[in-house]
Amino acid sequence: MIRRQREIDTPHISWPDKLAYSLPALSLAIIGIPVYVFLPKFYTDTIGLSMSTIGILLMAVRLFDAVTDPVIGYLSDRSAGRFGRRKPYIASGSVGLAISIIFLFKPPVLSGAMINIYFGFWLFALFFFWTLVAIPYESLGPEMTGDYHERTALFSMRDGFLIIGTLLAAGFPMLIDGIMNIMGKVATQRELFSFMAFIFAPLIVIFSFYCIYRIKEKYQQTGSDDLVKGFSAVLKNRPFLILISGYTISAVGSNLPATLILYYVEYVLKAQRAEGFLLIYFLTGIVFLPLWIVVSRKVGKKRAWIISMLINTGAFSGVFFLGPGDAMIYGVLVFFSGIGFGAGLALPSSIQADVIDYDQVLTGQRREGRYIGLWSIAKKLSAALGVGIGLVLLAKAGYQPNAEQPGSAVFMLRVLYALVPCICNILSIVIISFYPISEQAHAQIQREIGRL
Template identity: 40%
Template sequence: MAEPKSPSASGGRLSVARLIAYGLPGLPIGALGVPLFIFLPTFYSQEVGLPLATVGAILLVARLWDVVTDPVIGALSDRSRSRFGRRRPWMLAAVPLLMLSVWMIFRPPEDAGAWHLLGWSLLLYLGWTMIQLPHGAWGAELSDDYDERSRIAGARESCVVIGTLLAAGTPVFLGIEGDVRPGAALGALALALMVVLPLTVGTAAAAVRDHRTAAPNPLPWTESRRLLLRNKPFLRLILAYLINGLANGLPATLFLLFVEHVLVAPERQGLLLFVYFLCGILGVPLWLLVARRLGKHRTWCTAMILNAAIFAIVPLLGAGDADVFLVICIATGLCLGADLTLPSAIQADVVDVDTAQGGGRRTGLYFAFWGMATKMALALAVGIAFGLLDVAGFDAAGTNGDGALLALALLYAGLPVLLKAVAIGLMWRFPLDRDAQGHLRAEILRKDGEVNQETDPCSTDSRM
């Protein structure tokens, strides 16, 4: 059977069926995010019995491991050549590794300690990189159109949010609102991922076409580094992306602790998470529509402004304010769609700058740097949050004084608002809009035509 075609450089649209098939691997990717950043730290500190500072340090080391693996996987996938494409083989190879790692870290043996958490975390993050990074690069290569890239990124990130939503709602689905131990949720998610991982990755690989050959003539490292440093939109975007990622990572890491110790409503943790991510899905179509009028970077900034303005009141909340916090979760959840979808679409545009300057189609390498920024931000969030809470004398398993609770509230909401303001300042005058991206694509097509003419033996001058 003939392999399905994907949009060409002319900017064709993926059919809805192909779009959904491409986005499906986002389900397990998103489902992994909640346990790794919300349930796992609390589980290993409260139920396994490791100190908060130890858990934070281990997860920080595991995320920094991506500093090594991300660029390696990105560069290798860029240079891969096979009849199955550049990106799909990496994703398929990652499935068994990720399944084994998830099982060992989500359902640890009784004698599990710090070394168990560290070793299996390193393998889990490697497998996650081998799926997430090629998946993002694959989507960026499916179309050259400015707005179609938003649609493709929207499909992928919507699946990520749906996966996150399902994972966040696990305590509700299990009927354990009165017994919210993270270990119960982790055990159920491990079982679900054993089915969802191979099913979704296999469906995407079967239904959506991938480039079969690598870009020709890989650049030497010195020239490659020079082009990276000359790509000013890339440098600005990745800095804003890192800062905004840290702003998002702090509340993600501290959510369970904030609801339990500040709001004193541990029985509502599952509901609050579920509502937040549900609103994130509902907000995606709205932000994609706004982006067609305002452009991607201005729309992203608008969402961050609204998010920061709403979140600024969170440090004022206390015991008994769970209903107010539910309204905040709805409002900030609606902003989530823009925060997840639009930066990913802008990433694809920034690669065009590198391609136009002669870097070749190094989508995997660029997505590796963005993956590193994302993971580093979340790793810093865990390290900073747990480290400072430990200094403030916060006890995750006991009672806390006003000073420790204030530290938790400020780390959860106060610091993220300040970080969002910095990211907004970086992106408000971002130079790569729809018109600029159109000029880049025209330049790339012109250079590709010249290369093809030089290498085509039938293109010799007829005037002889």
């Protein structure tokens, strides 16, 4: 059983507590863009690793994640001590993550097998410590309040900071280049990554320690079920299975455009500066996040999420019919698609927290870590499927790098970028429509938790 530190049905979270909880999301996002987008090219073009070596190591570290994510979630659920269940992991993980960032972003001059070993070691270290921070950190959120709507406000702020971190990271190279140009210098790639290391690494430590200083954990210990039985019980939670199935299908659809936008803009629209369209998309998502809090209060989380997917589907169905010279129309459709973007981040997380409450009624235990661990696998699986399906099918259609594309490749781009995400959204809407926990049902769940 569990011992409470304070009541689960805390109705309101103060703005400073929401801010303290949201800041680590910004620092994790600001690290994510360099690692996923900039680092592979840095190590191939500047450091001298082969593309195949980096590809193999990146695939291997994803498999590593599939093991560590649920294990760390399980261990943090079972931990007990004066500092709480989550905080020791977040504290130690943030320090390890900062160290890994510095060593990975500032490699020494090595050659041959040594640089391969160096890159592999610090890449695995970075992803391990990332998991050590991220899973307990995300598990902390559902504990902070049991209020149906306050959770939406909390996760909306967290995911708003995540989007801000993504924008800051994406613009950082241009910022450094601009500053160096003013100084009459040109930043080398090694200098650019050194700047990122010594700015981004301290942020994750500072924001993580501020979060664990400010946020009070509610639960100090949990039950003693073993790893296999614990996850078997999670998979018997019908609302969770509906939620994660609908979310994963929707996420596969959203990851396809993220993977293919550069190709779509260049080869279908015959336009440039895809970064501008990404900026429109992310900024629109931030601006409309508060609106989705209001909408979810009026119609409920499930209906609000479905509405956001319908808006996204309507916008993207038009994208399928665009071609050369339609960049302006595309920008308008990207804006409308971005309206639902923030909802697709915040609302599933808020719904997931309600599902965890339902699990507590069933088991008498708080097991956020196990749910977040499985949720993390679903997110990474959907990203991997989006990349894999998109690039493999595009290659099968005859795509040629840096060349005029055949009609078959252009048509496949339209299908994968616009049509498949719409189909995924429709399937997700059908699945999510069966999700049973409404605001009234959640109120009953909270009453039953109060009697445990």
